[in-house]
Amino acid sequence: MAASGAVRLGQAHDGSSTSTTALRRYRMGVALFLFAALVFAGGASRADEPRQIIVRIACVLTLAASAWRLERPLVSLPGIWRWLGFGAYLPILVQMLPLPPSWWAILPGHRIYADIARASGTVAWRPLTLTPDLTLNALLALLAPTAVVTVSVFLDTKTRTALWTWIVGAALFSAGLGLLQLAAEDAPLRFYRETSLNSAVGIFANRNHQAALLACAFPVLGALLGTRLQSQTTLRLLAFATAAFILLMIGELLTGSRAGALLGLAGAAGGVWAFRASGARLRGIRGQRLFLACAVGAVVLIVIAIAASHGGALSRFGHGDPASETRVQMLAPLLHTAGAFFPFGSGFGSFATVYRQFEPNALLSTIYMNEAHNEPLQLVIEGGLPALVMLAAFLWWWCTTAVALVRAELPPARRSMTIAAIVVSAMLMAQSLVDYPLRTPLLAGLFALACCEMARAAAYRPRETVREREMSAAVTCPR
Numbered sequence: 001m002a003a004s005g006a007v008r009l010g011q012a013h014d015g016s017s018t019s020t021t022a023l024r025r026y027r028m029g030v031a032l033f034l035f036a037a038l039v040f041a042g043g044a045s046r047a048d049e050p051r052q053i054i055v056r057i058a059c060v061l062t063l064a065a066s067a068w069r070l071e072r073p074l075v076s077l078p079g080i081w082r083w084l085g086f087g088a089y090l091p092i093l094v095q096m097l098p099l100p101p102s103w104w105a106i107l108p109g110h111r112i113y114a115d116i117a118r119a120s121g122t123v124a125w126r127p128l129t130l131t132p133d134l135t136l137n138a139l140l141a142l143l144a145p146t147a148v149v150t151v152s153v154f155l156d157t158k159t160r161t162a163l164w165t166w167i168v169g170a171a172l173f174s175a176g177l178g179l180l181q182l183a184a185e186d187a188p189l190r191f192y193r194e195t196s197l198n199s200a201v202g203i204f205a206n207r208n209h210q211a212a213l214l215a216c217a218f219p220v221l222g223a224l225l226g227t228r229l230q231s232q233t234t235l236r237l238l239a240f241a242t243a244a245f246i247l248l249m250i251g252e253l254l255t256g257s258r259a260g261a262l263l264g265l266a267g268a269a270g271g272v273w274a275f276r277a278s279g280a281r282l283r284g285i286r287g288q289r290l291f292l293a294c295a296v297g298a299v300v301l302i303v304i305a306i307a308a309s310h311g312g313a314l315s316r317f318g319h320g321d322p323a324s325e326t327r328v329q330m331l332a333p334l335l336h337t338a339g340a341f342f343p344f345g346s347g348f349g350s351f352a353t354v355y356r357q358f359e360p361n362a363l364l365s366t367i368y369m370n371e372a373h374n375e376p377l378q379l380v381i382e383g384g385l386p387a388l389v390m391l392a393a394f395l396w397w398w399c400t401t402a403v404a405l406v407r408a409e410l411p412p413a414r415r416s417m418t419i420a421a422i423v424v425s426a427m428l429m430a431q432s433l434v435d436y437p438l439r440t441p442l443l444a445g446l447f448a449l450a451c452c453e454m455a456r457a458a459a460y461r462p463r464e465t466v467r468e469r470e471m472s473a474a475v476t477c478p479r
Contacts, residue, residue, distance in 0.1 A: 040203070045206070405457055
């Protein structure tokens with residue numbers, strides 16, 4: 001039975017009795033609905049952003065629509081994923097359970113708040129978290145990746161490829177919107193009230209998150225291009241890929257994010273890796289025409305980059321960034337904050353509130369740090385030891401799976417998309433060391449989709465291998 005399930009998972013056509021055209025369209029419609037909600041309302045991380053309501057309602061509807069058909073998923077996720085999903089929700093729920101005043105007062109880091117409660121006469125049963133409303137917001141923030149994972153397990157290969165294509169399209173749209181935002185500063189082209197001014201933020205509120213999406217589009221574009229070139233090689237396809245690369249790179253530069261520029265280079269390298277993994281070759285195209293197309297694209301890139309630099313969009317690269325320097329100096333206070341609340345944490349979402357208690361006077365300025373810009377440390381501060389254990393378990397799964405997939409012999413099309421997923425998830429985790437991209441619903445969903453792609457590739461078994469194992473088992477079975 002396990003072998004037959006592996007065959008069903010591994011085949012490109014994902015054949016099963018329920019995988020009809022109507023069912024595929026239904027699943028694609030559900031995925032497109034969620035994708036549209038994340039693109040047009042999931043680009044901000046603030047709890048007070050009104051568009052968060054749209055995202056969360058869309059996620060709930062998506063979960064209901066996914067479960068409504070009551071059918072078996074096309075893929076079974078690894079067992080560790082069930083524990084990770086359970087572990088992601090459980091600590092937040094536990095932090096919201098009311099505790100007796102005597103218990104609450106002796107929790108690490110809570111003493112000063114207990115003294116304030118006694119002085120103000122407000123002693124009462126309280127949850128472990130110091131900010132219950134923001135902890136509830138953290139719980140609701142898990143809806144986006146949960147919905148993406150739920151949708152993904154019902155998608156066949158063709159539909160998943162379409163979904164990745166939509167992601168590249170969203171990145172191109174966001175890059176183009178960023179150009180318009182700089183060209184018409186007075187026009188209402190920004191989606192969010194709190195946003196990075198004088199930057200090409202596209203569909204996001206933060207320029208660093210815009211840079212992350214554009215960087216993630218490079219490896220996906222390379223994988224999709226390699227897959228398409230396996231069947232045909234046309235100048236039109238190459239011209240589109242070149243134009244897409246140029247637009248993404250221009251959008252990356254216009255964000256003004258130095259970390260984003262490094263991510264863009266890493267993403268471009270990942271795109272080359274994913275393209276080569278597909279085994280595609282350029283055939284039937286004359287060298288002169290290809291060279292001419294690349295030359296024209298390079299000229300366009302240079303001209304637009306020069307125009308942007310004269311407009312001041314790239315001026316940040318030549319000057320120091322006070323915010324970046326402050327983040328480096330925050331490391332010691334962050335460690336102190338984590339130690340004060342360890343091992344139970346201060347409550348998810350409470351960082352901005354509790355950090356003020358430990359922020360040294362030397363770091364006081366007009367720069368407001370609403371997040372730690374270091375996700376591992378912020379998880380320890382807010383979630384304590386349980387969050388640290390969950391993070392370590394996930395990193396163990398990701399590292400072992402990524403290494404195994406890089407060494408595995410997979411079909412070219414599946415291998416190229418798997419490499420793209422590894423690069424996308426790695427870049428988002430790397431940026432999480434200096435920023436908080438996964439706190440935006442769109443990038444959290446993209447990260448979840450990339451991890452699902454890795455899980456599906458890890459579960460892949462070629463039909464020939466399964467048959468050989470069945471024959472071997474029949475031979476060695478005692479009679």
